[in-house]
Amino acid sequence: MAYLQVNGITKRFGGIVAVDKVSFEVNEGEIVSIIGPNGAGKTTIFNMLTGVYTIDEGEIIFDGCAIHNHKPQEVVKAGISRTFQNIRLFQDLRVVENVLVGTHIKTKYSFLDSVLRTRRFRGEEDEKVLTAIRILKSIGLDDRRDDYAQNLPYGDQRKLEIARAIATGAKVLLLDEPAAGMNPQESAELLQFIRSLQKQGYTIILIEHDMSVVMNISDRIYVIDHGKPIAHGLPKEIANNEKVIEAYLGGVSTGA
Amino acid sequence: MIGQQIFNGLTLGMCYALLAVGYSLVFGILRLVNFSHGSIYAFGAHTALLLVSMNLGIVPAVLLSLVFTGLLGVLIDKTALEPLRKKNSIPIASLITTIGISNIIQNLLTVFFGSEKKAFPALFNFGVISIGNIQITWTQICICIVSLGLMLLLVLVVKKTKIGLAMRGCEQNPKAANLMGVNVNFVISFTFFLGGVSAAIAGALISGYYQIVYPNMGYMAGLKAFAAAVLGGIGSIPGALVGGLLVGVSESMAATFLGSTYRDCMAFVILIIVLIVRPNGLFGKKGITKV
């Protein structure tokens, strides 16, 4: 069985079937993209994967355990973390604090430890701060460490969301349109960064409308339309798939 | 006796509903709990009293007091709340501001009118009707009719008119509403005017019913009406009506069966029970939080 196995998940909102019996699988260390027209149900799939929505049918199996309908915080603990389509940083916190919040579940000291400032508290706290700073370095945000998240430019906010997701210690990262609002040069940089994450062993599921990113980085691509899967395969295959071109790509050059 | 108490409770509930509408109107546009509403209500009642004592005749006096109280609402918005909106300050700053306003109004009323209870002329005092062994006064009937009429009118304004749409737009996203050509500050001030008018109507009716006014009169009534508004789903006018009636009747029942000393917390007990089952009140919509 694959690392992450999704079998026939379905989500309805009133009369709308937002996601209709979608199945896919992701292997460890892969970058898999999910693409499809607006309102196809991509974000909804992420919401189901991370426990924001309960699923109406189907199952999600991660690393051998069923995780569907678990609470979001349990899903994170299991090792899946995400970013949001609309940026949701802790705007009033500093950059480094945002990442520290991410380390929350990996922190073990108790409430009493923190009130008594035990050695365990100090040791662990130092370690987490260090982890946070190292993550920021790797993503190129180290020099903005003391800034408040709110004051970051858009692109940096996107990066910080990723940094925060990494800090949870998750092995699977779900990125929802990370390149939105970036210009071609910036998305090229992002592309590099995502590649480097893959090298570090992360498994990545990506939602993106920017084909220059998707086609360049994905190991495999799933395409959904109206909540239903319509195609999947290697980037090249998808770029030339008639159905996909009709429903989604139009005449756009895919850069693949 | 129970029938009588239920009816008394309904009248009381209508009074709460009238007040609750004011909370809902303002909340419905600013997402702000206007803690000065109870004081505005007291202001309306005192203005009516003052004008009545000037021998204008009761109807013109009451009508004038509606205008004055409505203008007070506008004044509050323009002087205290609009500047906060301009600065995009945190919501709770507005809340504290309304608490400050409430202090000012209530204490100024005390300064000018004295803190003691004063007599207010009876309104609609046309006698009593008996249905079975329930006695209903005309005052009670008129309170119900006026309240229902007012609420119907407000629902129509909010749901069916252009300014009503603008009001809902302002609540959801004032910046976008402004960009769509809505004069947001005007719409908000207008809402405060409506809120003030509804408070003054409540002030005149309730004072005419109990024939008592005093500066503190809006305190407990205001809190309970606020509870009623939330109970119904704050922001919703039908919710305010149902919430008000529920609070009124349960209070009356509590006073009958548990004793009058329990009545003040009854509104809150009912409220908590309802909210545990329905976290957004009876008619409240769930806030949209798509991830």
Next chain:
Amino acid sequence: MLKVEKLHTYYGNIHALKGIDLEVNKGEIVSLIGSNGAGKSTLLSTITGIAKAQSGTITFKGNNITNTAPYHITKTGISISPEGREVFPSLTVEENLRLGAYIVNDKKKIAEGYERVYELFPRLKERYKQSAGTMSGGEQQMLAIGRALMSNPELLLLDEPSLGLAPNIVLQIFDLIKSINSQGVTTLLIEQNANMALSVSNRAYVLENGVVSMSGDAKEIAADPRVRKAYLGHA
């Protein structure tokens, strides 16, 4: 038609616009490109009156509209699809569009407006009763653009209209810009997707750190090596 002169805008002590001069003539499509945080959205905010200009003037059709209230500016015939979509989340799609036509009093015009938007974005028609806040990101973007069209503007300001839209819809948006332009609607366009933006524009401005660093014919700008390197992703 729109003229911006020596415009300065601050956010607190952040100097976001440092003396912008810009002009949009009637019937043109003008593009505004520049990297993140350059001040593009701030310029649109200042034109629409959301942000306050510290100094400088903005004239529209010969009238000075600097620092007038947004609702007033809308009435003069400017309409915007703002950054971040700014839909009314609890209102339905239809109510959102109705608010877009707030300044229009002619019932027939409003009906035509609905028709035009629904034709353009059939998805909105399908979902006209859905609360805007529950729509997907791209659907909300369509709604924001549709809403901006509802008031029959003379000048349309579009802040990154292609953001979050599927490739085929992006094409459609650019077709739309061209087609409404041919109906006489002037457009000022902000895009990250500079390639496409420049291809439909007559002229373009490049913004860097709150100043205009370059301006001119769209084709010339697109051919400029510095622009190509910095914004078009070509080496």
Next chain:
Amino acid sequence: MNGKERKENKSQSVKKNFVYYIEYNVNLYKVPLAILCGVLLLVFPKIISDRYILTISVKIGIYIMLALGLNILVGYTGLVSLGHAGFVAIGAYTASLLATKLGFGFFLSILVGMVVAALAGLLLGLPTLRLSGTYLSIVTLGFGEIVKTIAMNWDSVTNGTLGVKNIPSPKLFGIKLTIANHGLYYLMLAMLLIVTVFCYLVYKSRTGRAFLAIKTDEMAGTMMGINVTYYKVLAFVLSAVISAVAGALYATLIGYIDPNTFTFDVSTLILSIVILGGMGTIRGMFVGALILISFPEVSRSLMDYRFVVYGLILILMMRFRPQGLLGWRSQIPYRLSKNVKKQLEIDANQYQESSSL
């Protein structure tokens, strides 16, 4: 290159900042400043032994504690409580009933008061989990009113409207601590110190960060693995316990409590202190309480206009400083511990070595 440029820009803009100067210097001289404040507070009763002023000082101290308690809910976690008087009442009643009816000592009864308040916090925290914003606020308001009603009607235990009279002064090593012998003042100082340090320690830990995360974006917080339920309830409990402590002290200060001691006005007063001082900060609570508690005292001559002016103060403060008097974001860099700094240096050296290789 690019990064370096940015950094320079940043440090430039930071240097201009007034808040930065204050914070920088306070941070630099924090030890002497702390000693100075400590000494001043300790000798205060020796300089000004006027009982009235001491009574007010103790009252201010109590309200600082109350504000610190409420701050955990409102300032850290973003849950606006309008019924805090309820927790104060629980602490005050439990402690003073135990002291008067069962003859418990002050410190023991305060401990029981804390436990009871913690249970009440739990009780209130749990059902409010599904609620947010105004809905939560009104439930807390209702809680305050219900506590008041219980205190008023449960005659056999609380004495109803007659209240609890002759609440004894605390005793320490057989010495009665009163205003007259300054004992109550020093007791207040000690308790205030403990509460303040406690709040600071909680704030600067993962608990504090979890609170803040929930406040800014609950959903994002959940996605970081924060157990929102647990932390919200924890905030309620901590807040309740601190309020109970302050409430018990208050009861012995006044010597008499009745249900009307704990009205909605008390709740809004505490809330006003939190907001006025600057919510989410500890320093703000001190300034807020100092202003709002001493104002009615210094302005007695205004008579009827006293609370008109009070209202005006609230409005003007909100208008000109909605974030609160001392409610600013820290501008000095995030403090790193020595160990972290050392480790970072090692990191940097390694990096240099590896790149120079």
Next chain:
Amino acid sequence: GNKGKTTSGDSSSAETIKIAVAGPMTGDNAEYGIGFTNAAKMMADEWNKKGGVLGKQIKIVQYDDKNSSEEAATIAQKIVSEGDIAGVIGHFSSGVCLTAAPIYQENKLVEISPSASHPDYSLVGDYIFRNNTVISAEAAASIDIAVNDLGKKKIGIISIKTDWGTNTSKIIKELVEKLGIDGVSIVAHEEVVEGSDDYSPAITKLNQAGADVVICAGMYNLVAPVAKQYKQINPDIKVVGFSNSYSQQLIELGGLAIEGVCFPVIFFSESKDEKIKNYVSAFEKEFGNKPSALTSQAYDSVGMLLSAIEKAGSTDKEAVRNALAEVDYEGVTGQTKFDENGNVNKQFVKVTIQGGKFVKMN
């Protein structure tokens, strides 16, 4: 400066003698506190015209406790800290008095409350006095009116849920039981809270229980609406109140509904007594309204305190206390002398309302 201040109390260096009046000057019961102050000022003026006391002018200093216990505790601290106050007239309600009294006792400052009626109040200590009857005396008078003057047997009680109201209703019940008059009984007792003007549930219950007379333990602002609302469902009901409802506002607020309401008072402003007539007209001229019973008790309280100071020959706290304990004072509220607990005994006048006026019952 502070030290000088504390000693100035018993030294003769001060130019004036200060008397504190403490009570609700703002807020809900402000009319009482202000009444106290007015009465005190009038009494002080009378003395000052005659040359003051001990050759010094008398100054009345007003303190606002908002009728709240916590404010009163602070205020009392403030008064004792002033150091040059010769005595305190006040605090208004019993509960508030009970909070403040221990502070005065501890600092040996004389307090005379014109209004406290709770039995425990004067037991706080030997510096604590009252110029008001203990509640049981007044309750007995009210019951007397209900049973003997009105000839009713089924008594209903409606009481305000405050310490005073709770205590009063308890005492009424005990007294009726103790009296054991044939056929006389309490048929129902309902408590009501402040802040709500709707008393119909309580009234309906009393009416169901068949009460033919209602003793209303509350101030004028309870008696008037209760009478009004009760008469709507039972026009024959008789209402008996207490002396604190004796106020012009009762008539203004109650209108026709309070015709026939009765209550016992110590002080009756329509009295034919020459002394009282003069006092009432002087008061009315000065302040525009007639003095209420409690106001008049405050007036006499100041007179007693000043007599005591004069008799003691100094403002020495202990001397004043001892002199006060001995004073036998002829005032507008009758001949007054404190007993060993600091309480007084007074004659009650029974008053009713007829044609919108207070008249003596016959």
